[in-house]
Amino acid sequence: MAAFYFELVSPEKLLFTGNVEAVGVPGSDGDFTVMKDHAPVMTTMRPGIIDVNESGAKSVRLFVRGGFADVSTKGLTILAEQAIPLDQLKADDIAREIKNAEEDLADAANEDARTKAQERLDQMRELKAALGI
Amino acid sequence: MASLKDLRTRISSVKATQKITKAMQMVAAAKLRRAQMAAEAARPYAERMGSVLANVAGGMKGSGPALLAGNGKDQVHLLVVCTAERGLCGAFNSSIVRLARERIYALQSQGKTVKILCVGKKGWDQLRRQFNAQIIDLIDLRSVRNLAFSDADIIAKKIIALFDAGEFDVATLFFSRFRSVIAQIPTAQQIIPAQIEGGAATASAYEYEPGEDDILATLLPRNISVQVFRSLLENAASEQGARMSSMDNATRNAGEMIKKQTIVYNRTRQAQITKELIEIISGAEAL
Incomplete structure (x- = not known):
């Protein structure tokens, strides 16, 4: 498989840079996989798992708390709000996120905020179920 | 003429001060390395953010949301002055404040309204003497040990809330750019309306998911947080x-x-000994 350039940055640091074969991205309108020569796309991300397939069997999975994915002719750039490698992710982190989302939902003042908080809560719960922790 | 005892106290007090400044220097050196690493690690994100924003803005039709295009006015300016929480760091705080002060005078002479948001206590201390009426808030980062993105996010949210409430039209950030240990450059950077670095790029045919507007609506506030964080x-x-x-x-x-004082001390001591010897000799001769 052909490789393309991929970058993963969070506000605190550059987490990953290099050539990869495929990256699974949790887009806010649905998951998609980016491979070489993907059409240029710009999308927001929901909280979920990024699946980086470097070459052959070697792959890295990271949890992201949302952000942006930018596919251009040069490659894929992911601007993550926060990214944690899956093996360092603890059940507490997810539990805390869920609690935060629940609080947001309770505090939501208007319809818009409530929808957003509810969405986030659902996404976090889904994620928790998927990870089985 | 100071007595020997006075000189001794003076020397030991300077020695004590020297110990303190030496210790502060070493602490600053250790902290500098960490701060520099953090600043360098944050650079890629800010750069990518800028290019992504340029891409989106370049491919956009129309003027876009207010955070990007401004609200069409240029009357009320918000100056976000970021300084340190502590002193004893040379002209660091005053050079940022000086830049801000010059800008305030320039704006005021053009008949604009100026509002100031202080981040860090030292800048506030210096600015409130002249511009107490214009200062709208002080954000204290004293309790923050390690600067995290969430701290910047809080400040950015505050700025955006003020903008949405129509409190100001243009926002500028004042801070000191780190060039090297001996050179720090006070800098003013406009954040609202957003400045696209290197002009709007001619974007390839992008597809947006969800819509262009939705992306910009999340991207722009995020950009402000990133700029503040940086x-x-x-x-x-x-x-x-x-x-x-x-x-x-x-x-x-x-x-x-210490060197100078020690010389004075030795001379004085010697003079006193000589004087005492003369006294003894002339006393013996008189007998």
């Missing part, structure tokens, strides 16, 4: 750099002072 990190590194070099100077000055 300026806070640059500031932190600059502060430590400035402190390190000014404490280095202070230590050297103290060393010189």
Whole structure:
């Protein structure tokens, strides 16, 4: 498989840079996989798992708390709000996120905020179920 | 003429001061390395953010949301002045404040309204003497040990809330860019309306998911947080750099002072001994 350039940055640091074969991205309108020569796309991300397939069997999975994915002719750039490698992710982190989302939902003042908080809560719960922790 | 005892106290007091400045210099050097690493680690994100924003803005039809295009007015300016929480770092704080002050005078002479948001206590201390009426808030980062993105996010949210409430039209960020240990450059950067670095790029045919507007609506506030975060990190590194070099100077000055005082002390002691000897000899001769 052909490789393309991929970058993963969070506000605190550059987490990953290099050539990869495929990256699974949790887009806010649905998951998609980016491979070489993907059409240029710009999308927001929901909280979920990024699946980086470097070459052959070697792959890295990271949890992201949302952000942006930018596919251009040069490659894929992911601007993550926060990214944690899956093996360092603890059940507490997810539990805390869920609690935060629940609080947001309770505090939501208007319809818009409530929808957003509810969405986030659902996404976090889904994620928790998927990870089985 | 100071007595020998006076001289001794003076020397030991300068020695004590030198110990303190030396210690401060070493602490600043250690902190500087960490701050510099943090500032460098944050740079890629800010750069990518800028290019993504340029891409989106370049491919956009129409003027876009207010955070990007401004609200069409230029009357009320908000100056976000970021300084340190502590002093004893040379001209670091005053050079940022000076830049802000010049800007305030320039704006006022053009008949614009100025509002100030202080981040960091030292800038507030200096600005409130002249511009107490214009200062709308002070954000204290004293309790923050390690600067995290969430701290910048809080400040950015505050700025955006003020903008949405129509409190100001243009926002500018004042901070010190870290060039090296001896050079920190006070900088003013406009954040609202957003400045696209290197002009709007001619974007390839992008597809947007969800819509273009939705993306910009999340991207623009995020961009402000990133800019604030970057300026806070640059500031932190600059502060430590400035402190390190000014404490280095202070230590050297103290060393010189000790040398001079010691010479005076030795001379005085010698003079006194000579005087006493003469007294004894002339006393013996008189017998």
